Amino acid sequence: MRQTWRWFGPKDLVSIDDVREAGAEGVVTALHHVPTGEVWTRDEIAKRKAEVARRRDGRTSGLVWDVVESIPVSEDIKTRSGNWRAHMEAWIGSLRNLAAEGVETVCYNFMPVLDWTRTDLAYEVATGATCMRFDLVDFAAFDLFILEREGAEADYDEAIRAAAKTRADAMDDDARMALGRNVVFGLPGAADNFTLPDVRARLRDYAGIGTADLRANLTAFLSIVAPVAEELGMRLCCHPDDPPFPLLGLPRIMSTEADYTKIMDAVPSSASGITLCTGSLGARPDNDLPGMIDRLGDRVHFLHLRNVARESGDVRGSFHEAEHLGGDTDMVAVIAAVLREERRRYEAGRPDASIPFRPDHGQDILDDKTRHAQPGYPAIGRLKGLAELRGVIAGLGHAKGA
Ligand code: DNO
Numbered sequence: 001m002r003q004t005w006r007w008f009g010p011k012d013l014v015s016i017d018d019v020r021e022a023g024a025e026g027v028v029t030a031l032h033h034v035p036t037g038e039v040w041t042r043d044e045i046a047k048r049k050a051e052v053a054r055r056r057d058g059r060t061s062g063l064v065w066d067v068v069e070s071i072p073v074s075e076d077i078k079t080r081s082g083n084w085r086a087h088m089e090a091w092i093g094s095l096r097n098l099a100a101e102g103v104e105t106v107c108y109n110f111m112p113v114l115d116w117t118r119t120d121l122a123y124e125v126a127t128g129a130t131c132m133r134f135d136l137v138d139f140a141a142f143d144l145f146i147l148e149r150e151g152a153e154a155d156y157d158e159a160i161r162a163a164a165k166t167r168a169d170a171m172d173d174d175a176r177m178a179l180g181r182n183v184v185f186g187l188p189g190a191a192d193n194f195t196l197p198d199v200r201a202r203l204r205d206y207a208g209i210g211t212a213d214l215r216a217n218l219t220a221f222l223s224i225v226a227p228v229a230e231e232l233g234m235r236l237c238c239h240p241d242d243p244p245f246p247l248l249g250l251p252r253i254m255s256t257e258a259d260y261t262k263i264m265d266a267v268p269s270s271a272s273g274i275t276l277c278t279g280s281l282g283a284r285p286d287n288d289l290p291g292m293i294d295r296l297g298d299r300v301h302f303l304h305l306r307n308v309a310r311e312s313g314d315v316r317g318s319f320h321e322a323e324h325l326g327g328d329t330d331m332v333a334v335i336a337a338v339l340r341e342e343r344r345r346y347e348a349g350r351p352d353a354s355i356p357f358r359p360d361h362g363q364d365i366l367d368d369k370t371r372h373a374q375p376g377y378p379a380i381g382r383l384k385g386l387a388e389l390r391g392v393i394a395g396l397g398h399a400k401g402a
């Protein structure tokens with residue numbers, strides 16, 4: 001398993017020197033400054049590669065850009081409307097330029113409007129660490145009383161609606177603003193920042209688009225980009241919905257094993273694969289993560305290892321981000337399944353036998369609380385996560401005599 005680390009570029013308060021000291025072997029990054037729908041030029045890609053390769057004092061870092069996370073897929077592509085053709089061409093242009101620069105693995109997502117969604121960015125857990133949380137009642141309060149989405153009542157049962165009303169009534173303007181900011185104003189890595197009127201307009205764009213339509217649009221997108229990726233020797237990997245259930249009345253199509261199976265079967269090229277995110281998928285009790293790795297493993301090109309503590313037994317429920325070996329996902333079983341998949345690949349002589357993973361998110365601990373890096377991406381919290389995961393990998397490898 002190849003140990004990688006997400007880096008948001010030169011503005012990231014966690015530096016390349018820090019990434020090295022954490023012991024990561026590779027970097028996951030993106031050209032966040034290039035607007036969605038535009039081509040990533042070779043020059044810009046080469047510049048980012050050089051930034052990854054250099055320490056603060058100019059010496060080489062020994063790190064390489066292993067995975068792109070993400071080339072954003074525009075709303076026009078997802079809805080197959082407006083400028084989708086031009087955006088597809090740009091997406092393919094970016095793939096070609098990345099391949100020419102030797103970057104082969106590209107993560108993306110197909111979530112309508114919002115990328116990952118949380119209601120609280122600094123929820124305090126028992127140890128005093130803080131983490132990100134999704135609270136269904138807060139989310140309903142946002143949906144019903146801040147966004148005031150038409151038809152939202154139908155999406156919540158009476159108990160949730162009543163609790164959301166009580167919560168919204170108790171919020172002052174600052175609290176409403178803060179909740180709105182957390183939900184829609186763009187968490188790190190999301191391609192766009194939205195305002196409330198933007199979100200309302202975007203939701204209208206999806207008015208006639210149901211689950212089957214969105215799935216057809218993803219299949220159409222992959223039918224065009226996967227052959228190009230295959231020709232270039234690249235691996236595309238679709239990130240799951242986070243959280244893995246519908247929000248704001250929008251369709252969601254990458255939330256379960258059945259969702260993934262449908263897309264993998266629809267476009268059976270190995271260039272079209274999976275970013276298996278244990279944190280996103282693990283928010284649903286009905287997702288069997290080690291089983292998914294056993295069954296879909298040959299198409300898993302990238303792993304996000306993260307744990308969540310589910311706060312209810314419901315498919316759609318509140319959760320918060322736990323320590324990497326805490327929470328409801330059996331991380332040791334997940335890693336054991338990944339090692340089994342890697343063994344199969346080694347035996348088959350596959351060049352991609354070592355699967356890149358990154359410690360996804362982390363709780364804010366110690367100096368993280370004063371560094372104020374990107375929410376969810378603290379230096380020390382992630383370093384602790386990586387160290388724990390590395391320990392499990394070493395332990396399981398040792399037990400097998402690997
Ligand atoms: C959140 C991330 C997501 C992810 C995209 C992939 O921390 O996992 O923003 O990068 O969904 O396209």
